[in-house]
Amino acid sequence: MHTLKIAVIPGDGIGQEVVPPAQEALEVAGQRHNIRFEWTPFDWGADYYFKHGRMMPPTALELLAPHDAILLGAVGHTDIPDNVTLNGLLLPIRRGFDQYANVRPAVLFDGVESPLKGYGPGQIDMVVVRENTEGEYAQIGGFLYHHQPDEVAVQTSVFTRRGCERVIRHAFELARGRRKRVASITKSNAQGYSMVLWDRVFQRVASEYPDVATESLLVDAAAMNFVRRPASFDVVVGSNLFGDILSDLSAIVTGSIGLAASANLDPSRRFPSMFEPVHGTAPDIFGKGIANPMATMFSAAMMLDHLGHPAAAADLNRALREVLAARTAVTPDLGGTGTTRGVTAAVIERLRA
Secondary structure, eight states, X not given: OEEEEEEEEEESTTHHHHHHHHHHHHHHHHHHTTEEEEEEEOOOSHHHHHHHSSSSOTTHHHHHTTSSEEEEEEOOBTTBOHHHHIIIIIHHHHHHTTOOEEEEEEEOOTTOOOSSTTOOTTSOEEEEEEEOSSEEEEEEEEEESTTSTTOEEEEEEEOOHHHHHHHHHHHHHHHHTTTSEEEEEEOXXXXXXXXXXXXXXXXXXXXXXXXXXXXXXXXXXXXXHHHHOGGGOSEEEEOHHHHHHHHXXXXXXXXXXXXXXXXXXXXXXXXXXXXXXXXXXXXXXXXXXXXXXXXXXXXXXXXXXXXXXXHHHHHHHHHHHHHHHHOSSOOGGGTOOOOHHHHHHHHHHHHHO
């Protein structure tokens, strides 16, 4: 029996509704593959902020560090500015644990309809690799004349050769196990320093992978081509901001952000990696019991694979795909009338079959 120590941060809104189903699915998959889970829950997020004035305690990273991985739901609240929630919890974990590769797959599954006509199951299958620790989200800058009529805001993006190279290299390594194509997303026509550095590093890394085909796209052209020719993309690598935006677009062209999984990886494995759905807290449906738990479950499967249990990950992925194909338990984001509980039960049934 192999034991995995998992830190669990359900967070806010529907994060609290989709994390327990993922844990349940992991338990069943674990029983089939001789894996035992030790869960450590952390009540960090908006409620913690209202009580303590911060999203998590100062010792948060020390508390998380002994775990094999982190399973996160969603973080945010309508009464707390988004920059407070992001900089109070997500970014400190990503940076503190050097989770520099944010990997976000987007697949058009059987039983799911793309808003783009003419695409069938499997015809769109890409993964966006987003630089996750620097770039446009470096949070270097400040305000001058704060809250005055002549207020000035300065926001500085930070691109390092090391930061660009390691995430681009991760994308190439990932592509070698897929269809051997990498698209780099840039904006060097307008950002003449940061993106020029990115382009140079991409070209140098690409020269080490002659078996992988490449293209370099300006981010506006990439957004257009995600809609115009999504089937042509395999692995897409971009900066923090570009990867963030394009991965949401890839989720929608493959049916729903309710299916969009992600992994915040420290590929060196010095620190625990974090796995979370791409969707947010969805206050409009929180408490209605109709949140789609599949994105969190797909993220949980990515966690199993990262932790060295590919067979268990494949089992969970198979169960999820079978439920989608059958369409007997489908939540409203996918055009159905199913519930969170109903989808969870269907996945568990497929896992046990």
